[in-house]
Amino acid sequence: MRFQDQVVVITGGGSGIGRESAIEFAAEGAIVAVSDIDLATAEGTAEEIKKRGGEAAGFALDTTDPDAVTTFFETVEKRFGRLDVLINSAGVREISPVIELSYEEWSRVINVNITGVFLCAQAFLRRLVAADKKGAIVNLASTLGVTAAPNRPAYVASKHAVVGLTKELGLEFGQSGIRINAVGPGVTRTSLTERYFQDANMAQTIKSIHAMNRWGEANEIARAILFLASEDASFITGTTLMVDGGWTAGRTM
Numbered sequence: 001m002r003f004q005d006q007v008v009v010i011t012g013g014g015s016g017i018g019r020e021s022a023i024e025f026a027a028e029g030a031i032v033a034v035s036d037i038d039l040a041t042a043e044g045t046a047e048e049i050k051k052r053g054g055e056a057a058g059f060a061l062d063t064t065d066p067d068a069v070t071t072f073f074e075t076v077e078k079r080f081g082r083l084d085v086l087i088n089s090a091g092v093r094e095i096s097p098v099i100e101l102s103y104e105e106w107s108r109v110i111n112v113n114i115t116g117v118f119l120c121a122q123a124f125l126r127r128l129v130a131a132d133k134k135g136a137i138v139n140l141a142s143t144l145g146v147t148a149a150p151n152r153p154a155y156v157a158s159k160h161a162v163v164g165l166t167k168e169l170g171l172e173f174g175q176s177g178i179r180i181n182a183v184g185p186g187v188t189r190t191s192l193t194e195r196y197f198q199d200a201n202m203a204q205t206i207k208s209i210h211a212m213n214r215w216g217e218a219n220e221i222a223r224a225i226l227f228l229a230s231e232d233a234s235f236i237t238g239t240t241l242m243v244d245g246g247w248t249a250g251r252t253m
């Protein structure tokens with residue numbers, strides 16, 4: 001039980017990687033504050049945890065709203081008495097060539113994928129520093145945080161920014177006992193990517209990008225997130241761990 005009685009906050013916890021991580025943290029003893037812009041899905045994850053005998057509560061949180069973010073972390077700390085781990089999993093993606101991408105679409109992806117990560121990290125860190133506490137943050141970057149793919153200009157830019165922000169925070173908090181890392185998933189089957197799998201040709205192409213010739217499952221990403229959040233990763237900060245079946249190792253011939 002690596003997280004016994006620790007309070008773990010998850011953004012975007014109503015679906016996919018965030019949901020799976022919430023379930024795995026609870027199974028290792030954590031009290032999980034599951035947040036999502038969609039309250040019903042956050043509550044759904046919390047209910048699933050409780051059904052399995054764990055402790056959790058669902059919260060509505062739009063990570064791009066600075067005041068809501070501040071209030072949320074205050075509420076969680078008051079309710080559960082402490083904060084230990086933050087997982088920034090809320091994320092969105094556009095698929096559009098550069099010249100067709102609207103300002104609104106660009107702004108939405110940048111706001112959720114990098115500004116939201118910054119706001120939540122800042123609010124969490126402020127509270128830990130004020131309480132003189134140790135802790136950990138794990139951000140969701142992507143393979144597209146270290147390499148590019150066509151038709152995803154805002155997503156690629158935002159995930160490169162997550163990798164950069166993770167380094168910056170790791171440096172700034174290096175001596176504080178608070179570690180900040182990221183994971184870089186390859187294609188993982190969730191509602192974000194479900195449409196890839198509706199088309200057999202596309203599914204085959206997706207597989208072939210990865211050296212392991214398959215896509216990932218959300219629990220495989222969650223296990224890496226738990227590792228980085230745990231004492232097993234006690235000498236790791238400011239880094240992005242690729243969990244990508246070999247995608248970014250290089251191209252197959």
Ligand SMILES: NC(=O)c1ccc[n+]([C@@H]2O[C@H](COP(=O)([O-])OP(=O)(O)OC[C@H]3O[C@@H](n4cnc5c(N)ncnc54)[C@H](O)[C@@H]3O)[C@@H](O)[C@H]2O)c1
Pocket residue numbers: 011012013014015016017018035036037038041061062063064088089090091092112116140141142143184185186187188189190191192193
């Ligand atoms: N699935 C993949 O292949 C993959 C690959 C690399 C990185 N990622 C990253 O992993 C993270 C999780 O992705 P996923 O596949 O689980 O997606 P998902 O769509 O299943 O879950 C994302 C969740 O974020 C929530 N969300 C969106 N905007 C929000 C906001 N403003 N405030 C709060 N919550 C918000 C959504 O409601 C949803 O529940 C994302 O950051 C994504 O970019 C996913």
